[in-house]
Amino acid sequence: MSLISPAQRDALAGWLAHERGIKNAAENTIEAYAADVGGFLAFIAAHHGGTEGLGPLTRLTASDMRSWMANERTRGTGARSLARRLSAVKTFFRWLAQREEFDPTTVLSTRAPRVQRPLPRPLSEEAAKAVIETVGELPREGWIAARDVAIVTLLYGCGLRISEALGLLGADAPLPESLRIIGKGGKERIVPVLPAARKAVDDYLRQCPYELAPDAPLFRGSRGGPVNPRLISKAMEQTRLQLGLPATATPHALRHSFATHLLNAGGDLRAIQELLGHAALSTTQVYTGVDNARLMEVYSAAHPRAKRG
Template identity: 50%
Template sequence: MTTLAGEFGQHLARDRRRSAHTVRAYQATAERLLAFLTQHWGGPVGRPDLARVSAADLRAFLAHRRGQGLGNASAARELSAVRGFLAFATGEGATPRLKGPRVKKGVPRPISPDEAVALAEEVAENAAEPWIGARDWAVLLLLYGAGLRIGEAVGLSASVLPLGETIPVTGKRDKTRIVPLLPPVRAAIDAYATLCPWPLPRDAPLFRGAKGGPLAPTIVRRAVQHARHTLGLSDRTTPHALRHSFATHLLGRGADLRALQELLGHASLSSTQIYTAVDAAHLMDVYRNAHPRA
């Protein structure tokens, strides 16, 4: 069973070019499904057996997972992973029809430009060393000033140096997009590169940890968490919120939705369209707070 789940993980990484996080999560789901079916059916489960998985079996599996505390969003992701695994294992491309749980789409919560800058400044000022402060400032400006995901920012290689007006960014499924750099963002990266005590050959990571290894996203998240508490900002103020803010503020200034899709590296326009709801929500907040009859 473990071998079959492992083959599924290899398929996702090699053929589908899914992220390491997705591969781990989907492979774990496959292992859980196989273990459940072994108990549910009362015997070992092989690849041929998966062709007889029914909608009732999947409902029983989801009920089992619900009993373990799974919420709607997680259950929907679990079902998506199960469908992908069954299609891979049976080679038929068809899975039992089962309607997934309803998931209420959340609207991203952006922060204001002043809060974004204050957050980055607080993180930089609290750094243990000046070069680390310059590093954190550059990383957070990439999130807010260029709309990068945290994984994309820390995954940049030093080959982007010397900087021009744009940089290539490798996003989900190894898709590369070209992202323009504002002068303050370029200046922040250049300042970090000058102060960094570690050599930056072209094939090495651009952003380094305190001991010279690649910078881990968790380091940035912890620094942001500490800074937001100091500043009294919401718990929703995360590194990813800076990317949301980048998109929302651009859209509010009249950016084209298709152009924004390219900047963010979204495969589907529907992923970008959530920011139209964000912008509308922001306008309603302004209306309620400012209009005398609101």
């Protein structure tokens, strides 16, 4: 930080005061911003050969940005942390550009490294069943407990995304033996509904205190509005704490568990791909954690040339 010029240090302090006062940023966020942007300014000063005023910051090049990012990676900074630091630098430069009246496009157009989001790990069959039972035993109003049981049963029993389950309407009840689901990108699929899922939804419908109009959400919040997905995540969080499950036991992990358990039971990978609504088989492969040997078994069983061989 000693390389940073007084003008740059003042600018950083002014921006942090802006974030603290105007944006009401939390103190730990301010501390992270100070470290991230301070480190960037120190690198740029050293990269350019010493302390500088604000002028050079207005003339940064794409090469400067690449050098900083390469230096960060050399120091062992992971993709997620580097993306966070770049985001802080961009936020600082937006503020500085308005104040100093320069074009910050070079900084703002710098692309963050791709961050590979870890997929939730599937639960065991025993754990998935325990989750559904425990969700229904959480301390809250009876009909809300029945609602949450119905939702998590649909996630595990039908492989629905949380948005798809919460997107069901009153017109979908009582649930038929198969549901027409519109998934990501408007992709349509038909999903069989297990008797256990239909029963769970029926139990909820009997207890729900609100009138379920055909064009209104099937699942209701405590005040009658749509259910916030965060409520289901919270119920899962409480459940996994009670059961001693890892933090990866999220609502989305139930969808993974649905696919993985079907595959382990001998289900066809392409059929599971259709049930999940995946456009590519490779996505289903990653999703279920299936290995290449199993994938080749499916290929060999389905491909005409493989059959002839």
